[in-house]
Amino acid sequence: MKKLENLMDRVINRVNINLREFSIEVGALLRDLVPENQLVKFYAFYGIWSNHPIHFHFSNSSLAGSYFLGRCKVDNSILYKCDIRGDELKMKGDVFDVNGTAVTVEDDEVIWIKDSLLIKTLVHNYSHNPEKLELFLIKNSASAPYANIHGSPIEGCFLEPFSTVDLTSLHDCRVGTYTYVQVGELSHIEVESGRVWIRNKDIFDFNYRFPQDVLRTRYIAFVPGKGAMGMFMDFAEDRKMDFQRLYDVVHLDSPIKEIPQGASINRYSVWKGKNHISRNVLVSQRAFLEEAWLGEGANAQENCYISYSRLEGFNVTAHGATIIYAQLGRKVFVGFNSFLQGKADAPLIVGDESIIMPHTIMDLTESVTVPGNHLVWGYIRTQEDLEDHSIPLERLSKIKDEISIGNMQFRGSGEAFVAAFRHRIQHILEANGAFFDGEYGKGHAQTGQNISFNIIQPYPRGEARGLFPTIDIEP
């Protein structure tokens, strides 16, 4: 165990040094979240398929419970129950547009995690740093449970629980609990808890901040020495045992006899009760379905919970989103770590093509209906709450300067904002294979059908206990 302890100390020191201006001690915040016996207990696994070049390199690392796909390198790091998805990385020869200049990618891109401590964190997409097209680097960084690192190379950062950094390069930043940032580039900044911030240079800026006391006392708080607490954590903990059995067997039979054309159900997803999936549906690993009805081309991404709900089709349910007792129309988008909880007798109803912003909490005390083509954000419990937490997309499109609604401030071009969102939703659906016609439009739903998982385990004893051997996998 000696080596694992040394590694933990080393990683924590590095993150602390990078963040010294904020005088935080990452060790005090994270060390207890990964008890050493847990790091010895769980295996890690990586996918083998023919759809994308594979490359895995692991050295001097602990990888307990983590999942890898695509091209990933991990050195001197501790990854606990993380999902590292290198299946959307750029490939050699891809042409990348940087402010109108076409740049050719010179080598297959790789996710490289170095000197970092990530806990229950999702890493996905590709590096949006145009200066380093071939490398999605995560270095000298630490993250707490249910953080999402999406298309965001980060160096010297600390991500608190349920935070999301999306399409943003971060350097020496602290990102608060349940904070969402999609701002292109940030450095030496502390982003406060519960902020939802989307900025595209001078074109637009969307800004919202959750009421702090309600977030902290009810949903999610990060307490030094105690870790992440609140309803979000309880919810995940309550469903932990349903996942455990998935890891105990090597081959798992599909939960349904016939998988619809173009659809895939990852064998590391939970399937409870009676669910329905239609063609081109994608159910990712660590997704949870219970009495769910998913229409054509809908997807349920990592760490999603969809219960007692109906999604009409072409729905995006982003990483970490929860949907309970809801009826979502076609092309409804539910962003990262959103928490939508209706009740059996008070469901949430969302009309076609509405966009639920990342990190939105809709914890209903009564039935709420969101009309079609609306943008929704923030904290909503009643139909009345919706009034100052939503805007028709058409109205937003017409904003040219600024608008404030409740706690939300928007500046810039509403048209560009709406177009960017629509474009992205379309891209996600395409990437996931929602429009696959049997020949064209292949995406994750189709490529995920033929994947095997290799299992790797740590040293069970001795000095290296809990560390994994050095492993290199090439095609």
Place this chain on the structure above:
Amino acid sequence: MKKLENLMDRVINRVNINLREFSIEVGALLRDLVPENQLVKFYAFYGIWSNHPIHFHFSNSSLAGSYFLGRCKVDNSILYKCDIRGDELKMKGDVFDVNGTAVTVEDDEVIWIKDSLLIKTLVHNYSHNPEKLELFLIKNSASAPYANIHGSPIEGCFLEPFSTVDLTSLHDCRVGTYTYVQVGELSHIEVESGRVWIRNKDIFDFNYRFPQDVLRTRYIAFVPGKGAMGMFMDFAEDRKMDFQRLYDVVHLDSPIKEIPQGASINRYSVWKGKNHISRNVLVSQRAFLEEAWLGEGANAQENCYISYSRLEGFNVTAHGATIIYAQLGRKVFVGFNSFLQGKADAPLIVGDESIIMPHTIMDLTESVTVPGNHLVWGYIRTQEDLEDHSIPLERLSKIKDEISIGNMQFRGSGEAFVAAFRHRIQHILEANGAFFDGEYGKGHAQTGQNISFNIIQPYPRGEARGLFPTIDIEP
């Protein structure tokens, strides 16, 4: 699948070329034994522990159902349900005695399997070729089910079903069905089926050959186009399903609550009914126990079946041995691929320290008692048969020139032969940890207690279907 087919053709061609003087076509004999869908279906696994340096390298190979331990390299080969145990290899700095000259091993030895097709074959021990101390090479070779390659580097060889090459360097040889050779070195020779041949230069030579028709019609025959047939194969086939469930789960609970001190039960062994194991017992992977009682320091090695039998202690049950309805005294040795089958009402009884030669068939029609300190070989069904298939070790020790008993011829020093056997049995017990006192004398039984298994799977689709990715594992 294209690449796997090419690989199969390539390997078969190479073996055929090496064996061209015997004009055999290995493809006709082996191709049907490994249906391509089976090669895609099974995972391979390798052990991670801290007791011995690990190194694994796999490239351009199919490894379905195979097991690896220690230091192994596999290139351009097809290994189907093989056991490659590199845990007794020489280590850097070991001093090896070559005819009285002390030679230091310059690097950790490695098993390297290259351009070969091995089916249900065990590879174990270390290279006994003093010219290549650091390499246990298996090249341009093919083997049929239940062959054992023990301490024997081989090049350009074809091993038929249930054959064993033991402590012997082989070059361009064909080894017949159920043949055992332990002769130091052999090249360009066809060893006929059912021969048991142990030779140590001019010091001694033991030679026996099974009656061919009884071997072929009852126990084991190798029929081109049909594969291996007979009671030996049926016996293994009948128990296949008991093994299957072992491979379906990642973690398997121990079959007994408390494992006696110093003992280990490999999680890939089958445990049926009520078994008893004592301290320092070793139960290896793919061993099968059913109503077995194993005394202190007894071992059950790979592909062993021990049913309704009692082994008093310090028993060696070598790779592939079967023991049914038998009572074996202390330190009884049962050699490779021996088949000892008593009946409930006609058990086999073997006295202390007797040696059942490798490849001995005792298929009883009545109860048979072997007194202690006897050497037993050949084909025995009744007490009377024993007369010309055994000799007291004391009497054998006194032989200085030669002796014939039944089909067995012995030439040379009986004393040296008996001493060599006794020495080897002692060494095997030591290596297996039979004498571990809680501090000194650690062996496989103790080191096997703390081992994890990593699982690797082949490409499920595409050109490379059935092949495994290139993998390198270092400490």
